[in-house]
Amino acid sequence: MSTFNELGVQSDLVRGLKELGIISPTEIQQTVIPVLLASNTDLIGMAQTGTGKTAAFGLPILQQIDPSRHEIQALILAPTRELVQQIQKQLFKYTKYSRDKIFGEAVYGGEKIERQIQRLRRITHIVVATPGRLIDLMDRKVINLQGVSTVVLDEADEMLSMGFKKELNSILSRTGTQKNTWLFSATMPDAIKQLIKTYMAADAPFIEVNKNALVNANISHQYISTSVKDKVNVLIKLLNTTVEERGIIFCRTKAGTQSLTAELQKEGFSVGALEGDMQQKERDKVMRAFKNKSLRILVSTDVSARGIDVSNLGFVIHHQLPEHLEYYTHRSGRTARAGNKGNSIALVLPSEIQRVYEIEKALGIKFKETIV
Numbered sequence: 001m002s003t004f005n006e007l008g009v010q011s012d013l014v015r016g017l018k019e020l021g022i023i024s025p026t027e028i029q030q031t032v033i034p035v036l037l038a039s040n041t042d043l044i045g046m047a048q049t050g051t052g053k054t055a056a057f058g059l060p061i062l063q064q065i066d067p068s069r070h071e072i073q074a075l076i077l078a079p080t081r082e083l084v085q086q087i088q089k090q091l092f093k094y095t096k097y098s099r100d101k102i103f104g105e106a107v108y109g110g111e112k113i114e115r116q117i118q119r120l121r122r123i124t125h126i127v128v129a130t131p132g133r134l135i136d137l138m139d140r141k142v143i144n145l146q147g148v149s150t151v152v153l154d155e156a157d158e159m160l161s162m163g164f165k166k167e168l169n170s171i172l173s174r175t176g177t178q179k180n181t182w183l184f185s186a187t188m189p190d191a192i193k194q195l196i197k198t199y200m201a202a203d204a205p206f207i208e209v210n211k212n213a214l215v216n217a218n219i220s221h222q223y224i225s226t227s228v229k230d231k232v233n234v235l236i237k238l239l240n241t242t243v244e245e246r247g248i249i250f251c252r253t254k255a256g257t258q259s260l261t262a263e264l265q266k267e268g269f270s271v272g273a274l275e276g277d278m279q280q281k282e283r284d285k286v287m288r289a290f291k292n293k294s295l296r297i298l299v300s301t302d303v304s305a306r307g308i309d310v311s312n313l314g315f316v317i318h319h320q321l322p323e324h325l326e327y328y329t330h331r332s333g334r335t336a337r338a339g340n341k342g343n344s345i346a347l348v349l350p351s352e353i354q355r356v357y358e359i360e361k362a363l364g365i366k367f368k369e370t371i372v
Contacts, residue, residue: 002030008037009059012097017055020093026052028209029059035205036060036182042204044196045184048333051209053184054090057152062091064150065125067100071147075175076128077168079158081108081280082287082308087154088128102126109133110280117142131159131167138174145175156185156192157326162303165191172199186333187326218336222370223346223356231319231347232260236267237372238317238345239297245314246290248298248305250331252320260319261299274300302327308334318346321355325362345370 004014004025017023025033028047036043037060047053061074078084088106095102104126107116113136120127120143127134127143137143151172153159159168172181172195181200185192196204226234235249251257254275261273272286272295283304289295291310298305302322313335322328335342346367348356356367 004029004033004059007033009033010063012099013059013062013094015097016094019096022055025055028052028207029056031207031209032056033059035207037063040180042180042200043182044200044204044206045182046186046188046206046208047184048186048209048329053154054087055094057154057182057184058087058091058094061126061150061152062095062098062102065102067102067125069125069147070123072124072127072143072145073147074126074150074152075134075145075148075171076126076152076154077131077134077159077171078128078154079130079162079164081110081130083155084108084128084130091126091128104128107133107137110283113137113140131164131171135167135170138171145171148175149179151175151179151181153181153183153185153195156183156195157187157189158330160189160191160195161324161326168195169198186329189326218341219332219344220341221332221344221346221365221367223348223367224370224372225350225353226347228349232263234347234372235260235317235319236264239264239269241372242315246293246296246310247313247315247317248300248308248331248334249317249319250300250302250305250322252301252323254301256319257299257301257304264297264299270294270296272298274298274304276301276304278304302331305331305334310334312340313342315343315345318344321346321348321352321359325359328359329363 002025004017005011007025007030028045028051032045033056065073076087078087084106088104091104102125103123105119105124106128108130109132183196183200224234249260251260254277257273257275261271264271272289274283274286290298316332316335318331322331332344335344360367
C-alpha cells in the first residue's frame with residue numbers, strides 16, 4: 001500500500017488530505033495519480049461512485065495549475081449541481097495549506113447566472129460545471145476555455161443518460177486542441193465508446209478498478225416478494241425494522257415518488273421527496289434536511305438522486321426495480337460508502353423474479369430472499 005507522498009503528491013496537499021482524514025490512497029487513486037502526474041496524457045478510468053475519484057483526478061489537476069497564469073486551466077464536468085458543489089468543496093479543502101492560492105468556481109443551473117458571471121470575473125484557474133450551464137456561459141462569451149489544458153468528464157455515463165450528449169460534444173469541440181481529456185465512468189455504454197473514439201487519443205491508458213466487483217462488495221442484496229396491493233404495507237413494515245438507519249427509496253416515476261412520499265408522511269415517517277419538477281430551492285431544502293439528519297428517508301427518482309453523496313446511509317430500497325441495469329449499480333451505490341456496510345432491498349412482484357436473476361448474472365451478485 002503506497003502513501004500519497006510515494007504517489008508523488010506534494011506535501012502541502014498531503015497535509016490538506018490528512019486534515020480531512022484521508023490517509024491511505026484508494027485503489028483508483030493508487031493507479032491513476034502516478035500516471036497523471038508522470039505523463040501528459042488522456043485517460044479513461046472505470047470506477048464506481050464512492051471509490052475516491054475526486055482526489056484521483058483532483059490532486060493531479062491541482063499540481064498542474066500555474067497560479068501565476070490568470071486564466072482557466074482545467075475544466076471538470078459533472079452531471080448534477082450536487083456533484084459539482086461537492087467536487088469544488090473537496091478541491092478547496094485539499095489546497096488549505098498550499099503556498100499559492102488556486103481559485104476554482106462552481107457553475108450550475110438553478111442559481112442566478114448573473115451571480116456566476118460576476119464570480120467568473122475574478123481570477124479563476126479551475127471551473128467545475130454542469131454541461132447545460134457551461135454552454136449558457138460559453139454562448140454569452142463570458143467564459144474562455146482556450147487556455148484549458150485538462151478536461152475531466154466525471155460520471156460520464158450519468159451525463160449521457162441524463163441527455164447531455166449534445167452539450168458534451170459541443171464543449172469538447174470548443175475547448176483547445178492541446179488539452180488532455182480524463183474520462184471517468186462506472187459503465188461503458190456505446191455512447192461513451194463513441195465519445196472516447198472521437199475526442200481521445202487511441203493509446204489513452206485505460207484503468208479499470210475492481211473490475212470483478214461492478215457493485216460494492218460491502219452491500220448485501222435482498223429482495224422481498226410482494227403484490228402491488230401489499231407493497232406499501234410491506235414497505236412500512238420494513239421501515240419499522242430499520243428505525244435507527246437513514247436511506248433512500250427509489251421510484252421509477254415522478255408521480256410515484258410524490259404519492260409514495262405522501263403515504264409515508266401520513267404514516268408518520270420523516271420523509272421527503274426528490275423529483276424532476278421541483279424548484280431548485282425546494283430540492284436544496286430537502287437535501288439539507290436529509291444531510292443534517294432532520295429527514296430520515298428520501299423518496300427519489302433515478303435522475304434526481306444523481307450526484308447525491310451522503311455518508312452513513314444504511315439502506316437503499318427499490319420500490320420498483322430499475323429499467324436499466326446501470327441504474328441498479330448507481331442506486332445501490334448510494335449506500336455502503338467509504339468502507340461502510342449497507343443493504344440494497346428490492347420489492348419484487350412475482351412477474352419480476354426473472355429480472356432479479358438477470359441482475360444477479362449481469363452484475364455478479366447474489367440476492368437473498370427476505371421476509372418482513
